[in-house]
Amino acid sequence: MWFEQIVFWALAAVAIGGALGVVLVRDLFRAALLLATVFVAVGGFYVMMNAEFLAVVQILIYVGAIAVLFIFGIMLTRDVQRGNAPNRLQIPAGVISALLLAAMVFTAVTTDWTTLAGAGRENQAQIAQTQAVGIPDATELTRAGLSAEEVESVAGSGLADLLIGDFVLPFEAVSLLLLAAAIGGLALARGRGR
Amino acid sequence: MSLEAMLVVAAVLFCIGLYGALARRNFIAVLMSIELMFNGVNLTLVAMGRWLAPYTVQEQLSAVLTGQVFAVFVITVAAAEIALGLGIVFALYRTNESVDLTDAATLRH
């Protein structure tokens, strides 16, 4: 477990350090690169939490698409020389963020999450998540000690199944959302009459 | 690695993003900060799914994955948001010759 701890804290350091860099460095390019680093670190967290599929998505979309988009944006607006200067709200923004952070940390630490957690089920969840992308093998699950009903339940709970099953509606809606964003983004980026 | 630690890291990311979104002048930097916030949220969601198998829905393990599903959606929406955001960046840049938010303050009072 110590290895896991080390990796976790290392990733945490990278993520937090990168994030601080994003919001503090004056060079936008560097900020974008640091942002990519943060994305990668977060992807690492996903892997550690057995969410490999999500990690893949994270890398593909965030690092591959979003970070690149940012860099395009930075280049096209030719605003680099003015850099990533702070505005006059640093102190209030810092105070508010700190207070909110305090509330969040306080929440995370004091809430007795276990009262609601299904103790001893972590293992099964892990199995389910491991098999997230594909349809889990029933025999494997049975071997892992799940009862027949639970096997059936897990079998129907792959991530992809969920996306086109229970969450098909938001899934479709997201496509509309992307369409809208594309139309809007294009229309605005293209400009009028040109 | 524990739930609390993960949540704290996520919260830190979130709040750093919030600070950046509030305190940066450059539009694109603000968008980047917002992405940090989304990442914080996603970490929270996944961690919740990872550690919590809620007692009311214990029989339905699909609920465990909901966090990840949520995170997938957030990532997608974030991408859409950035796409549109950049569109607006260009529109703003075209009219204002600048993407500095402090300059774009003609609408006030």
Added chain:
Amino acid sequence: MLTEALVWVIFLAPVASFLLTGLVIRPLGSSYARLAGYATIGALGLGFVLSLWLLGSAAGTTTYDFAPHLWLSLAPGATIEMGLLLDPLTNVMLVVVTGVSLMVQIYSLGYMEGDESFARYYSYMSLFSASMIGLVLAANVVQMYVFWELVGLSSYLLIGFWHNRPSAAAAAKKAFIITRIGDVGFLLAIIYLFFQADDFALHGLNALHIPDIWEAAIPIAAGGAGIVAGGALLWLCLGLFAGAAGKSGQFPLHTWLPDAMEGPTPVSALIHAATMVAAGVFLVGRFFPVFSESEGAMMVVALIGAFTAVFAATMGLAANDIKRVMAYSTVSQLGYMMAALGIGAYNAALFHLFTHAFFKALLFLGAGSVNHAAGTFNIMYMGGLRKAMPWTYWLTVIGALSLVGIFPLAGFWSKDEILLEAWLGKGPVPASISLLVFVMLLVGVLLTAFYTYRMVHLTFHGEFRGGGEQELHDVEEAGQPAPVGVDHHVHLGESPWVMVVPMGLLGFCAIIAGWVANPIGVSSLFGVIPSHWLTDYFASGLHDGHHTPPFSILMAAISNVVALAGIGLAALVYAWPRPFTGLDPMLKAGPVHILLSQRYYLDHLYEGLIVGRIFYQIIVAVTDWIDRNVVDGMVGLVGWISRNIGGLIALAQNGQTQVYPLVAAAGGVVIIALYLILG
């Protein structure tokens, strides 16, 4: 056979003439204006005849009692009705009112000749007569108040008749307001009576019906209902007396009466001598059964009356306006009547009211006649008019002697009875008070004689001093504005017959009224007239039948001697130094004269200090300031604050994009904090 309808006609005839003159004749224009005069005279003539007939048929029989007409039902014990209260007081008053009024109306045909508002004048006069008659007839205290106030209104209209004169308008207003101050007392008395309505109802009485009120005031021991007694009774009486004092010009509410001389002279004659001002006396007389149950109230009435009698007479000494002299004289004489009522001399007071109506009206008409010739009311610019207008002179002398109380004129008889009763002191007030009243009234006699002689002398005797023409000239030289009622129109000569004849009739009455009404013996010109028949008739209206004391030669001698002394003193001052320089010898009295001619500075006190300074400059100004700055200012302040808070919030809306989410996030943090703090 006396029917109710015929009595109502006495009241309704002037009402009809009022409507006719006011709504029909007046809009027709000035060419038809004389019709207004005829209509009014006709109505009053009818009323006078009916009144005489009423008096004739009522005398000797019992009081007529007609069922009243419901006007407004409030509750079992308090019903406002329109009724007729035909007791001796009413019957005699009716004759006086209609009679004097008739004379004055006829006189006015001449006096008001050519006035552009002739029809208006008569419509007001009709209204006044109707109101006065209504007041006299009223059986219900609210009904009485209704006409009481209408009398005030008519008086207001008539005083301000020449309303283009600021002084007339001001005098009218003053008269109304000062009498109204008194009326508040009357109104409160009525309200108090209503307050007791439940008790009245228990006894089957109506708290607003005047005979019922008499009954209520009489103690149970004396066979009455005893509902109002003690302190309440005193306050009730004082309230009523306040009303009476206002109307009758009793101290300290007398100041309006001299000013009221701004009205046309016939008006002064009618309402400020014979009728309206007598309403106060009438009111106290009307409620005499109530007053007489309260010794305190009687003392107040007596002392105020006596004081007024002397007080007003002193001011008469220094007045130069002939009508003002009359006015002070009227106030003084009304004081006699009040004093008489106060000491319990009910009969005598009303008797004096009766005689006073004739001779005072006569004097006023004489003054009008004089003004007609001399173009001024200022006696300092008159003189020697005796030769120019002998009728007026002699009639005025008759009136004046009657006023002074010289045997055997009307005024003598009535004044003599008052003095006698005061001397005897058999009334409800302590004998010492009665004696004090007697002394004061005797002083009053002296003063009355003095100023009366002064007035007659300066007006009629000596040489003519230029009249209005001269006065205008002098005033112009002094650079002062022309006083009112003064014009160049000086034509020394007797007034037209329409003016002289009514004066003659009044003069006749002033000679014989006292004789006829109160002969010392039983023999008479027209047959057997019972002694004291009028006073006894008055007394028959009272429950306990007050009787007039027998005539006293001693008292008659005293009063005549005092009166003659007054005349003699005045003659010494005025008739002795010849030729008269035009300067009043009274001026030698220095500060006393100033005090008197400034009317004891009471007007200054009222108008300058109380109204002008305390009321206007302090109370009104402060309240108005508060209204504008505090009450309304609050509104403005609230508006200002809300507008500026809005501006302040808008200031945060500074266009900086990130301020907005910052505020939102801060809001969230604050909410959480509040929840954590407040639980």
Added chain:
Amino acid sequence: MTAYDLYLVSPLLALAGLAMMVIIVDLLTRRTGLLVGVAFVGLAAPAALSAWQLAELVSTGESRLSAQGSVVLHTLSIDRFSLFFNFLILAAAGLVILVSTDYSRRMERLQGEFFGLLLLSATGMMLLVSATELITMYIALELTTLPLAAMAAFLPNGRSSEAGMKFLIIGALSSALMLYGMALIYGFTGSTRLDEIAAALSAGASAGAFPFGSMAVLLAIVLLLAGFGFKMSAAPFQMWVPDVYEGAPTPMVAFLSVASKAAAFALVLRVFYVGFDALGGDWWVLLAGLAALSMTIGNLVAIAQRNIKRLFGYSTIAHAGYILVGVAAVASVDGTATFGPSSVLFYLAAYTAANLTAFFAIVCIGNRINSDEIADYSGMLRRAPFLAIALGLALIALIGVPPTGLFFAKIYVFAAAINTGESLMTWLVIIGVVNSAVSAYYYLRIIKVMFLQTPIHTERVGASWPVNVALGIATLAILWLGVAPTPLLGAAERAVSVLSGG
């Protein structure tokens, strides 16, 4: 995915399809009239489908459509509540489309995109009002917001871009906050479905010492409200409103001010009345506080405004406050919780009519005189009698003077609040009525300027017939709701029975 699922989402599909069709039509032809025609007539399809669904509900007597094996019912509910809002949103969208006839020329070549995005946003709203699950809600919310953000920036000037920028950034930030709240809720209850959240919370609600039973729920609800507050334009999450209203294209603002707001309140009602039902005793105070703050800030700041669109920005904040009063009226003396929500629904409908009328008039006038300054409206009664009277009526309605729908709406909202029997709510009502009185000041100032002052220009201001039709419909709606509110109120009451588990 069954055929029945398709039937359930058919209005959404029809609307989304219409959006794409409009864009395609735009590619083929650039005629505004055709675009408007297609978009407006096309709305008949989702409307008819919704009506069909409603007819089924009426005929079966059920409160919501249900079927065995349906997948979409995992994330949404087609019920009277959602259908009520469907019609509201469709009506608003249709009228805004009509009214954009003249105005859309300003977008130059972006007309098709404008209508397409508007329809997509409407799709998002319709999804939002039927969503019963947090992820769907989030997506729907974004689908509502993003097109609007794009549209806000559509005008070729800096102010429009700035409006779009502000809308986007603040929208994204509030979504982020809201997402964190959703994550907490998911973590605390283990589900994103409202019914399961409700079950979890009612089972473990009263446990902790914190308000709402747990710090996590407290934080979650506050963060959720930050997101919802953005959409509802409730203080203190309201500050973007005036700026965006001022800078963005007016038809889009009209749509934003009514449809988006209505959808947001539908969302709030669903989340709080279904999901957080068990915590009603805690959160109504919070909503009441926001209501008071919104009303007061909105009205006070509006007094000083000189730009009519900006003024309406503040006005909409104030109205959000009034509506929140109804939302906060969760308890009642006799235990029925329908009074508050039904008053909210009615208020939203009446507000839609009034605000649309006002904005339509502003669209026409502003489009013609090229100004949104109130001073330039002087003497508008002479220049454009119909527009001025319609705007005047709308303003009177917004004050809450009869005979307009908002008069009843206010009464119902306040009645619901007083019906709770809470003294705090009574104070809130008093704040509300005082605010109404204050609001009269600035609304009437506009009327005064239009009706009483002399025109600064003699040129008449007119509009094309579709605009006039839209304006006429909205105006009649104001009056209809004012004269005969019963049908709509009844509909609102039946609709909210869904929330209390009916």
Added chain:
Amino acid sequence: MASEFNGLLTATVFLPAVAALLLALGIARDDRMVRWFAAAVAFADLVLSVIVFVLFQPGGERFQLVDRFTWIDTGTVHAGYLLGVDGISAPLVMLTGLLGLCAVFVSFHITTRVKEYFIWLFVLQTAVMGVFTALDFLLFFLLWEIELVPMYLLISTWGTGRREYSAMKFLIFTILGSAFMLVAIVAVFVSSGVNSFDMTLLLEQGGALDASRAALPLGILFWLFFVAFAVKLPTWPVHTWLPDAHTDAPTAGSVMLAGVMLKMGGYGLLRVNAGMFPEQLHAYALPIVVLGVVSVLYGAVVTIQQTDLKRLIAYSSVSHMGLVLIGIGSVAVVGGALTDAGLTGAAMQLFTHGTITGLLFVAVGILYEKTHTRHIPDLGGLANRMPIVAGAFLLAGAASLGLPALSGFVSELLVFFGGFRAFPALTILAVLGIILAAGYILWMIQRTMFGPRPARWDGLTDASMVEAVPVALLVISIVAVGIYPAWLTEVFRDGLEPIVSSYNTGIAGTGR
């Protein structure tokens, strides 16, 4: 809720509204036609309102000529279109009809936007009549609010001076007041136990609101209503809108404002505060009477300082309306057969002040029309040039200061009767107010009508025939009530009887 339909009230109330609609649709071609059409309609409405008054049978059903339909009927809300008159409202309906006709006639000289003017005037009339006849709280409030719009427009468009400021002030005050009333009405609705706005239900329960269900303490409801009505009445210290509104309103506006709209406040106090909250009125009678006395005296004192004719009359209205409060406050304290004097007086004061102040404003309006000034120092000596106006002033002034044989006396006397039984000392203070009334009224008449006439007014002409019509109508009404008030008081007393008896039983029942 069973439907009933008599139709007369609906016709009376909505005839002006229909006329307004017809005008808006262009029934009259030119201004002249508009005026005479308006006059005809107003006359017809006066006739209808007189018929309402005559048909009302004292001693019959409490509410008569009822028109009742269900209007809103859902699970939670019940409201009806419910009109009816009782003894309180029947005279006030007639008053509105009367002043409506007067308002039309005094408006004949209006030349700007004639059509709109009469439209708004008619809307106003419908709203006011509606308030007096509505027996459903929702309808009542609806009409109460509607009335603001035409009044606001009348003042701000056709007014004079700082008309926009005044109109706004009027509006804000009234809306603030009615805002409180809204809260109260809603609370009453909730407390009614049947979720109904039907006033008759509440009144027939003898004012027994279900205190246990009441969303607010009944005392607070009472005061909320009171504030709304007090603003309208107006009562010190919420009166400051009145002088401004009066001063700057057009003549007809002032006539309607003073004549009938202030009466809405008094009517509300009688109908709601006195009718539905007997316990509370009993408890708070003292502060209400104190407010009344302060209004009487303060109003009178401030009146004395005014130099603008309309302002002066406006402040005098504050003073006179204070009497209404005294009358109302008195009822809850005194018991026995005399209980109703003060209350009847208050109701009478509503009617009489309506006609008196209406006449004063008509006269001022005519005066202003000819002289274009209302500044008292500018005027003087006009009585000779304009006897009709002077007569109107004199008569109205005399009535206003409570001169007997004119209508004002009756109401004042009754109020004093009632008030003295309840609060003797306070009432004596109020009685002193009549001296002040005499002061300012006579001062005003003296300065305008009497005294020397400035040369510039030599060419003045008297009121025209058209202008004389309202003068004549109002004079007749003032004198008719003054000479024989019973025809009116008996109707009022019939309407007030249920209220009075509720106090009598209450007072007897609790042994106080």
